[in-house]
Amino acid sequence: xxxxxxxxxxxxxxxxxxxxxxxxxxxxxxxxxxxxxxxxxxxxxxxxxxxxxxxxxxxxxxxxxxxxxxxxxxxxxxxxxxxxxxxxxxxxxxxxxxxxxxxxxxxxxxxxxxxxxxxxxxxxxxxxxxxxxxxxxxxxxxxxxxxxxxxxxxxxxxxxxxxxxxxxxxxxxxxxxxxxxxxxxxxxxxxxxxxxxxxxxxxxxxxxxxxxxxxxxxxxxxxxxxxxxxxxxxxxxxxxxxxxxxxxxxxxxxxxxxxxxxxxxxxxxxxxxxxxxxxx
Numbered sequence: 001x002x003x004x005x006x007x008x009x010x011x012x013x014x015x016x017x018x019x020x021x022x023x024x025x026x027x028x029x030x031x032x033x034x035x036x037x038x039x040x041x042x043x044x045x046x047x048x049x050x051x052x053x054x055x056x057x058x059x060x061x062x063x064x065x066x067x068x069x070x071x072x073x074x075x076x077x078x079x080x081x082x083x084x085x086x087x088x089x090x091x092x093x094x095x096x097x098x099x100x101x102x103x104x105x106x107x108x109x110x111x112x113x114x115x116x117x118x119x120x121x122x123x124x125x126x127x128x129x130x131x132x133x134x135x136x137x138x139x140x141x142x143x144x145x146x147x148x149x150x151x152x153x154x155x156x157x158x159x160x161x162x163x164x165x166x167x168x169x170x171x172x173x174x175x176x177x178x179x180x181x182x183x184x185x186x187x188x189x190x191x192x193x194x195x196x197x198x199x200x201x202x203x204x205x206x207x208x209x210x211x212x213x214x215x216x217x218x219x220x221x222x223x224x225x226x227x228x229x230x231x232x233x234x235x236x237x238x239x240x241x242x243x244x245x246x247x248x249x250x251x252x253x254x255x256x257x258x259x260x261x262x263x264x265x266x267x268x269x270x271x272x273x274x275x276x277x278x279x280x
Contacts, residue, residue, distance in 0.1 A: 003042035003244040008229070010160040011183040014137045016106075017073055018224060019244060020045030022189070022233035027054045034235045035061035039072070041240045047163075047189075047231045049077035049110055050095060051279070059099030074101060077110035077141055078126070081280040083118035088125030092134055107135040108163055111279040112147045119143075123151040123159075139163070141189075142274040145178040152182065163187035166228055168198055168219060170267030171260045176228065188223050191230035192216055194269065201262060207255050214242055221246045222259045 007015040021043040026034050031054055035046060039061065048058045055076055062072055076099070082091035092107060107126055112119040126138040139161030140148070152158055162179050166172045166188035179186045192198060199215040208218045216232070220243060223230040232243045251259075271277065 002040070003241070004247070005042060005044060005244065006247060008185055010137060010185055011158050012137055012160050014105075014160065016137075016161065016185060016229060017043075017045040018229055019043075019220065019246065020047050020073075020075075020187070020229060020231040021240070022231045023048050023054055023058055024052050024233060026233070026235065027052075027057055029057075031057040032060045032064070036064055037237050038234075038240050039065045039067065041237065042244050043240070044071055045073045045075070045229070045231070047075045047187075050079045050082075050091060051077070051110065055095055055098040056100070059101050062099075062101060069101075073105040074099070075106040075108065076104055077108045078122055079280060080111055080113040080116065080278065083109070083113060083116060083122040085121040085125045088122045089129060092125070092129045096134060103133065104135045106137045106139060106161060108139045108141045108161065109143070111142045111277055112140070112144070112274055113278055113280075114147065114275065115278060119147065120151055120154050123157075124155060127155055127157050137161070139184070141187075142272075142277070144274050145175065147274070148178065148182060148184070158182055159184050161185050161187050161229075163189055163231070165190050165268060165272065166223070166230075167191055167193040167267075168201070168204070168222065168259045168262040169193055169264050171226075171263045173260075173263075176226065180227070186228045188228045188230040190269065191223055191232050192219055198262075203258050203262060207251070207259070211249055211251075213249065216243060217246050218251070219259070221249065221251055222256055225251055225256050226260075
């Protein structure tokens with residue numbers, strides 16, 4: 001059974017599905033089949049990146065998909081090595097060639113790489129790519145408030161999306177507030193955390209039992225009720241369907257608060273602080 005996914009209107013007037021499908025490590029023909037399975041389940045937001053080395057697999061899945069191209073929202077991301085303006089434009093054109101698609105729906109700067117300090121150039125290139133029709137919507141990933149302020153001040157263009165690490169151990173309250181103030185929709189990468197520790201949290205297990213749901217469904221519903229767009233990854237059809245089945249129940253304010261209270265000072269993945277992290 002195909003699941004219906006609501007959409008959010010973004011600051012630029014485009015519409016983003018409220019839950020996406022992560023494609024990290026889904027490569028080659030096997031990756032294409034997993035992505036196609038997700039589309040058949042009802043996913044319409046497909047999240048890729050140049051550094052995932054799977055834009056070709058995503059594009060092939062889009063071509064085989066049993067839905068019109070315009071129903072799908074294909075995302076890719078600019079690597080840090082291509083932040084200089086001319087290189088950024090070449091990288092976007094390269095993403096189109098790799099995927100075999102005429103346009104991309106969303107293109108993000110993958111990390112700010114503030115030590116190199118070229119992310120403003122990269123943002124100008126994304127604005128130009130949107131104006132040229134190469135991409136429909138542009139945004140950023142892993143940008144802190146100070147990074148957002150700088151690119152908006154420089155160009156006057158607000159990102160439609162900021163994709164950041166977010167899960168109950170790292171609920172990103174300050175960052176989400178900043179995104180909201182600017183009109184940016186927050187997307188959540190690693191929405192279920194890592195190493196499955198979150199799935200065994202007693203608070204989440206108790207809430208899951210009360211609703212007759214899986215722990216993963218409870219966490220993904222938590223993201224949705226906070227207004228974030230989670231991007232879980234699941235290669236098998238059963239998990240794909242389960243992760244998408246989160247729009248037919250609600251958590252109470254108390255339950256949302258109890259999950260948010262799991263946040264930890266050291267909740268971020270080690271070594272991935274956008275203030276210092278280097279991604280090339």
